[in-house]
Amino acid sequence: MYQYTEFDKAFLKQRAAQFRDQLERWQTGKLSEDDFRPLRLQNGWYVQRYAPMLRVAIPYGEVNSQQIRVLARVAREYDEPEAEVFKAAMEGQGKLGTKFLPTHCAHFTTRTNVQFNWIPLSKAADVMELLATANLHGIQTSGNCIRNTTTDALAGIAVDEIVDPRPYAEILRQWTTLHPEFAFLPRKFKIAISGAKEDRAATGWHDVGLHLVKNEAGEIGFKVFVGGGMGRTPVVGTVIREFLPWNQIMNYIEAIVRVYNELGRRDNKYKARIKILVKAEGQAYIDAVEEEYRQILEVDGGPHTIPQAEFDRVAACFVDPVLPEIADVNPSLAEQALIDYAAKTPAFARWLTRNVHQHRNPQLRAVTLSFKRPGQAPGDASALQLEALAELMDQFSAGEARITHDQNVVLPWVHVSQLTALYEAARALGLASANVALLTDMIACPGGDFCALANARSLPIAEAITQRYQDLDELDDIGDIDLHISGCINSCGHHHSGHIGILGVDKDGKEWYQVTLGGSDGSKLSGDTVAGKVIGPSFSAAEVPDVLEAVLTTYRDLRTQGERFIDTVRRVGLDPFKEAGKAARHPAPEAVEAV
Numbered sequence: 001m002y003q004y005t006e007f008d009k010a011f012l013k014q015r016a017a018q019f020r021d022q023l024e025r026w027q028t029g030k031l032s033e034d035d036f037r038p039l040r041l042q043n044g045w046y047v048q049r050y051a052p053m054l055r056v057a058i059p060y061g062e063v064n065s066q067q068i069r070v071l072a073r074v075a076r077e078y079d080e081p082e083a084e085v086f087k088a089a090m091e092g093q094g095k096l097g098t099k100f101l102p103t104h105c106a107h108f109t110t111r112t113n114v115q116f117n118w119i120p121l122s123k124a125a126d127v128m129e130l131l132a133t134a135n136l137h138g139i140q141t142s143g144n145c146i147r148n149t150t151t152d153a154l155a156g157i158a159v160d161e162i163v164d165p166r167p168y169a170e171i172l173r174q175w176t177t178l179h180p181e182f183a184f185l186p187r188k189f190k191i192a193i194s195g196a197k198e199d200r201a202a203t204g205w206h207d208v209g210l211h212l213v214k215n216e217a218g219e220i221g222f223k224v225f226v227g228g229g230m231g232r233t234p235v236v237g238t239v240i241r242e243f244l245p246w247n248q249i250m251n252y253i254e255a256i257v258r259v260y261n262e263l264g265r266r267d268n269k270y271k272a273r274i275k276i277l278v279k280a281e282g283q284a285y286i287d288a289v290e291e292e293y294r295q296i297l298e299v300d301g302g303p304h305t306i307p308q309a310e311f312d313r314v315a316a317c318f319v320d321p322v323l324p325e326i327a328d329v330n331p332s333l334a335e336q337a338l339i340d341y342a343a344k345t346p347a348f349a350r351w352l353t354r355n356v357h358q359h360r361n362p363q364l365r366a367v368t369l370s371f372k373r374p375g376q377a378p379g380d381a382s383a384l385q386l387e388a389l390a391e392l393m394d395q396f397s398a399g400e401a402r403i404t405h406d407q408n409v410v411l412p413w414v415h416v417s418q419l420t421a422l423y424e425a426a427r428a429l430g431l432a433s434a435n436v437a438l439l440t441d442m443i444a445c446p447g448g449d450f451c452a453l454a455n456a457r458s459l460p461i462a463e464a465i466t467q468r469y470q471d472l473d474e475l476d477d478i479g480d481i482d483l484h485i486s487g488c489i490n491s492c493g494h495h496h497s498g499h500i501g502i503l504g505v506d507k508d509g510k511e512w513y514q515v516t517l518g519g520s521d522g523s524k525l526s527g528d529t530v531a532g533k534v535i536g537p538s539f540s541a542a543e544v545p546d547v548l549e550a551v552l553t554t555y556r557d558l559r560t561q562g563e564r565f566i567d568t569v570r571r572v573g574l575d576p577f578k579e580a581g582k583a584a585r586h587p588a589p590e591a592v593e594a595v
Contacts, residue, residue: 001062001400002170002317004135012132015139019043020125027122042145042183044138045124049452050089051081052124054116055141056131058403060151060169060193061112065390065399070134071114072386075104078127079383081118100377100449100459106386108371108379110443110494111190112150112403113141117450139177144185146176146257151193152200153404156318157366157412159358163212163220165195167315168249171306175250182257186264187272189257190229202405202521204228204236204529205497207274208256213243220246226256226289227278230491234531235275240286247311248297250304255293259285320361321398326415331363334417341420348423350434350472356419363416367396369409369426370433370441374466377459378444379407388429396422407443408436437525438475439483439552440466443494447487447504448511454487456504456511456541461485464545478552480525481565496531497521499566500551505538512538515547517577518569526566535578543586550584551577 019039026036044055056071080103081089089101107115119127131137140147149172151165152158172191176182182189194201195212203209209225221243228237244252260274263281278285296302342349357366369389372378381389389409393401396418397411404410414422426432435441442465445451447458462485469475484498488505495501501516519532539547552565554576559568569577 001064002059002166002314009132009135012135012137013129015043015137016125016128016132019128023121023125038143040121040124041143042139043128044141045121046142047121047452048117048450049448049454050092050450051085051118052121053450054119054124054127054138055109056114056116056136056138057141057148058112058114058136059148059173060155060166061153061403061405062166063401063403065393065401067134067136068386068390068393068401070130070136071106072383072390074116074119074127074130075106075381075386076383078123079104079106079116079118082120086118100457100463102377102380102382104383106381106383107377107446108381108403108407108409110405110407110445110492111148112153112405113148114403115446117446142188143183144187144189146179146182146185146189146191149173149176149191149193150201150206150405152196153402153410154200154357154366154412155195155402157359157361157364158196158198158200159360160197161195161360162197162214163195164315164318165193165201165210165212166318167311168210168212168246169193170314170317171311172250172253175304181254181261185257185261186266187269187274189260189274191253198524199522199529200405202494202497202523202529204522205230205494206237208253209237210249212246215243222246222249222252224252224256226285227275228529229273229275230494230496230531231273232270232489233275233279234491234496235279236529236531237275238278238286240289247306247308248302250306251296251302252289252293254304255289255296259288259292263288321400321413323398323413323415326363326417329363329415329417331416334363334415338416338419347427347434348420350476351423351432352419354434354436354438355432357410359412365414365416365419367411367414367419367422368404368436369411369431370435371408371431372435372441372466373430373433374463374470377446378442378462385429385431389431392422392425392429395425406436406441408441434472435475437480437482439469439478439481440475442466442483442485443498444485445487445492447485447493451487451492453490454504455489455506456487456513458485458487458493458502458504461502461504461513461541461544465548468545468549478556479564482519482521482526484519494521495519497526497529498532499526499569500548501532502544507538511541513541513544514538515544515551515581517551517574518566520566525564527570533574535574536581539581539585543584546584546586547581550580554580 211223224241225237402410448454486493486495516532520526522529
């Protein structure tokens with residue numbers, strides 16, 4: 001992991017002190033609401049449906065056990081709404097409120113950040129100072145700026161990795177933080193980097209997607225995509241450079257963003273993302289970027305060319321940890337013990353298949369801890385679970401974890417000899433569900449239970465589906481499948497890229513849901529990056545689980561031997577699934593009465 005320097009630590013403390021001053025001036029009326037709003041957003045503080053929401057940055061998903069313990073303390077001590085606020089929220093949610101409005105809880109996001117939904121603004125400065133003690137902050141997790149750069153959860157350990165993307169992600173993080181030219185863009189701006197043969201970072205759906213590659217001479221560079229994004233207009237990124245030398249990436253991104261800053265629309269926030277500009281201008285945008293890049297190099301002298309010494313300094317932070325307690329373990333005996341335990345423990349064998357991933361070090365494994373279980377929103381982690389997670393990290397993974405795009409947590413440094421002990425410890429905590437990449441390993445945004453932008457609730461839908469599909473044999477029979485749920489068109493649940501996507505919409509003040517099929521994020525499981533297509537009209541909340549079941553039944557009827565859901569959809573088309581969804585609709589109340 002990156003090791004924060006004394007400068008880094010001092011910077012975060014100064015930033016926290018600056019925010020305290022801003023907060024106090026707002027509280028005393030010296031700063032207006034309009035003046036304070038961009039200041040709190042620049043530090044990750046939103047105002048949601050019932051209470052503030054804090055988004056904490058977890059750059060490229062890497063987190064250490066000390067940081068997890070601090071996040072647990074924030075959840076335990078600060079994530080508690082004022083009584084009247086919570087009462088109003090409970091009344092607004094009716095019967096479902098007690099289940100889907102947890103307090104003292106953190107939420108893992110699809111961009112590998114951590115959110116808290118109930119911290120009062122009056123305590124915001126205390127929280128920022130506490131976070132700074134563990135090198136955590138909320139800087140640029142909101143606002144029209146370059147956000148948290150994301151990458152593959154298996155970065156640095158994947159067997160198919162070409163180049164470790166983490167040093168590049170860290171260099172970009174440092175460069176873009178408080179960069180004056182990137183702080184007031186037409187809209188938010190997101191970058192993702194993939195360093196492996198398989199794109200596990202969903203780069204095609206980002207404003208800038210970067211693929212680390214090697215040319216015929218063995219030189220490292222980037223294949224550059226621009227203009228991806230979801231929202232109202234889902235667009236897959238366009239390749240604008242097949243090979244860019246690695247040390248020029250900051251100069252080139254400056255050109256990309258500078259042209260966007262100049263030409264991007266600011267009169268309509270729905271048309272302000274760079275995807276709209278790239279789609280509208282086409283080759284003219286690419287030409288403008290290349291000309292700007294030429295001037296940055298020839299006129300300005302390439303001021304952001306990455307020096308080899310600086311890259312080496314940052315890269316040295318990402319060496320493999322030393323695991324002295326297992327240095328003398330016999331690898332063959334460890335593997336055999338694993339096989340023996342799996343043979344007599346079917347649940348463990350299933351967990352090995354689903355949750356344990358190959359590692360470039362054959363003595364190690366990466367293990368996914370599933371934060372998807374009944375009665376808990378996807379990606380939620382209580383203070384108690386966070387504290388237990390920190391213990392697991394220290395005991396089994398050199399004190400390190402990765403928050404994933406799928407709202408789970410990966411332990412990247414687990415020795416084969418410790419897998420059985422880790423499984424038993426995780427099972428006792430409810431974190432060993434063997435459902436990774438299955439239907440119940442779904443992505444879901446907080447939706448209308450928390451978000452003021454949402455048209456409908458996501459979490460009750462996720463819970464209803466989770467409750468219906470608890471049989472792991474049935475889930476295994478359905479097989480690998482991506483289910484993504486968003487509460488509104490802003491697509492925080494990435495419904496466009498789901499093999500099955502569910503989108504909450506508003507119809508005459510009531511919650512309805514569109515279902516899409518065939519989306520993908522570019523991974524090996526999903527294939528080429530494409531947006532799903534809507535099947536039929538929207539459905540009521542009560543109908544969604546039945547429609548989903550009808551879709552899955554149709555798949556099981558139509559699939560060939562070993563064929564995955566996404567492949568069946570692509571082979572047979574949407575029509576059979578549209579008919580299945582239509583047949584699953586509930587009769588209107590007046591029709592029931594007539595019968």
